[in-house]
Amino acid sequence: MQRLKSLSVLKRWKCSNSHCLYTTSAAQRELNHFQDEVLVEGRAFSRAAILNRPSQLNAITTSMAGRLQRLYESWEDNSQIGFVTMKGSGRAFSSGGDMVTIYRLLQEGKDAECKEFFRTLYQFIYLVGTYLKPNLTIMDGITMGGGAGIAVPGMFRIATDKTVFATPEVQMGFHPDSGASFYLSRLPGYLGEFLALTGEKLNGAELVACGLATHYSLNAKLSWIEERLGQLMTDDPSVISDSLAQYGDLITVDRHSVLHKIDRIDKYFCHDTVEEIVEALTEGESHDDLCSTALKRLKEASPLSLKITLQSIREGRFQPLDQCLAREYRTSLHCISKEVSGDFSEGIRARLVDKDFAPKLTILDGITMGGGAGIAVPGMFRIATDKTVFATPEVQMGFHPDSGASFYLSRLPGYLGEFLALTGEKLNGAELVACGLATHYSLNAKLSWIEERLGQLMTDDPSVISDSLAQYGDLITVDRHSVLHKIDRIDKYFCHDTVEEIVEALTEGESHDDLCSTALKRLKEASPLSLKITLQSIREGRFQPLDQCLAREYRTSLHCISKEVSGDFSEWDTPSLKAVSKDMVDCYFAPLPTSEPELNLPTALREPFM
Structure with a gap:
């Protein structure tokens, strides 16, 4: 019995000493x-x-x-x-x-x-x-x-x-x-x-x-x-x-x-x-x-x-x-x-x-479309390259250009925004800089130099960042066949109030202007309902700040996926422009049901850079 007591005491001592050593070790590390x-x-x-x-x-x-x-x-x-x-x-x-x-x-x-x-x-x-x-x-x-x-x-x-x-x-x-x-x-x-x-x-x-x-x-x-x-x-x-x-x-x-x-x-x-x-x-x-x-x-x-x-x-x-x-x-x-x-x-x-106010850079290298463009374009610095391909092709899918597209497209020169939104026309990197959707241009081969330079910066001063980007920038040359050289003609055809009037103007010019035939082909491939929703969205966006554009696009997107009016987003069921009434379009801009909360954005704390 005495031996067992001794072993018990020894065991308790070892445990206690081990805990002490562990505690001391942890304290020493700290x-x-x-x-x-x-x-x-x-x-x-x-x-x-x-x-x-x-x-x-x-x-x-x-x-x-x-x-x-x-x-x-x-x-x-x-x-x-x-x-x-x-x-x-x-x-x-x-x-x-x-x-x-x-x-x-x-x-x-x-x-x-x-x-x-x-x-x-x-x-x-x-x-x-x-x-x-x-x-x-x-x-x-x-x-x-x-x-x-x-x-x-x-x-x-x-x-x-x-x-x-x-x-x-x-x-x-x-x-x-x-x-x-x-x-x-x-x-x-x-x-x-x-x-x-x-x-x-x-x-x-x-x-x-x-x-x-x-x-x-x-x-x-x-x-x-x-x-x-x-x-x-x-x-x-x-x-x-x-x-x-x-x-x-x-x-x-x-x-x-x-x-x-x-x-x-x-x-x-x-x-x-x-x-x-x-x-x-x-x-x-x-x-x-x-x-x-x-x-x-x-x-x-x-x-x-x-x-x-x-x-x-x-x-x-x-x-x-x-x-x-x-x-x-x-x-x-x-x-x-x-x-x-x-x-x-x-x-x-x-x-x-969360670093909300730090200068944000987006490198638009390669395909930059739809929501991808939406997260890129509102940033302070947008770097396009010779590999950039930009487009908003949503109308060809029965949807509408969202993710802020009605904000930034509506602020492009003339009626270029309407043209891009309705036709899904692609732009390259040089064109993005020329029209203002990108702030800087660089060859894809130089991106590693740019990223290395950015990694060395010790600043949050936008002017310093911009100067650093400019050091590795390249001169842009817009191809003579670019749609940007056709702005006057785009304005002539896409300035009208309705999609029907735009189609009519393009049809009249089709015989002597290849821009018209290309645009008409694209419009015929798109959802008629989406075309009308998109035109109204771009026109409203011209007079709204970013938060209001996003809130409206959010309502429209929820109406699209609900199939309340049409199932075009899943599969088109509006065969022609004539079949799309004004009431149908207005439904996509209507307030959400009381059971569905509106998009709430922190507008009191943040302002967009664009």
Whole structure:
């Protein structure tokens, strides 16, 4: 019996010890993970903290901010360390706080963890801003939001030719935080208000010129700078500054820079309210491109965020760093609480999680028809190639051109939209660009170069993307036999109010115009009912926005598949145009039955690019 008891105790000890070992191992892995997110580089008389989440552009998490706080505090107390450096790994210093994680925590109801993030981050920023030893930040690559917040308060801020700075929070329904109301409010004139409200980007040279960075160096020289810093045995700021200057480069601010427009920025952004700023920009829009660009940015932002941000910058002008951070902390907690508005959660979802507003490119290589064209054409950039074949052949199938076709076809030159919709005529890539359905043209053989170039871009600026596409673009030549050279004749035949009148006009011209005979052949192959529905759809679409066109097409599509009036979609049962009455056509545009919900689109949140 005693032996059995001993074995039982031994078994329990082994199980307990095994669980302990497992728990310790899991905790160690988690600890290693957190440590891997902020690496430490030891030098003779200094230390470097390296933000190490390159795939997330070094977005800052609670654990990263906490580890930075502990490291900086320990280094400050260590007499064997003269100065500290912070830098990022990969193509970014830091894109800011990890807002995607914050969004997910909010969705899970973990508000306390979100509050802990802001508290930990702001505490570290204050530590950097009041650090007792020289501290350097290498702002190489993307430096935005909270990333700028942990960089700008430092003693030395090194910008490079790869630096991209911005405070884009208003576009996400948030406010420029992490000390932004302190450092932006101290920029020349009303530049801080301009940057905060528009999210305008600055490059490395501009950062030095306006005072947000203290030194400038080419990215290629950073290894020399770090090697030199690693050799220093000093805590004297002047010695460190002289060492940085040895590898510095002269800065030249581009003549198109916003810094050359300070007087105009002051004129528009000096006003007391956002409404007055918008009014001033609107008045100047006709003669000043700065106004149109700024207005576009303001319209993309949350109106509530704009007003909060302007007040924050104005108050920050008269407050020290600690008061600015305390006020921003209160504002941030109110934002995530959704007490007044849910703009923050919706903005993060749209901009960072689902990326609703990111510039969209579609490569229309090969067959692009019907619904395929529908998902391609509304995008911002549409790249056609020498292999592209476009068409809307639905009338030959007893259906109607849908998926937004009544929107984009109705906006083509003259009556080309009616011609394409009723005949199902094909267009090639060059023709798509010429008529506006595509924005760029490239040979199929160059697509791999284009995709490689796009993969290297670190921007959401449409103009930069467009310029990159243009670099690999090709000149288009529309074939002399193209239907685009027959627009006048197409307008003559397809301008009429009914399909019968169009057929009559084509019949009259058939003897002397081959366009007519080809078009008539196509119309005879199509469903008569579909032809009439399609013509009315294109004509109505000319005066409707995209959402109304899609809602109407949705009703028509549901009526088509219901076979309430005709079974043409499955198999034609309307043999001639004469057999199709106006009442039959109107049924396809009628409201849906009460049991069938209408198409609901988020029109308050989104606008089409076309």
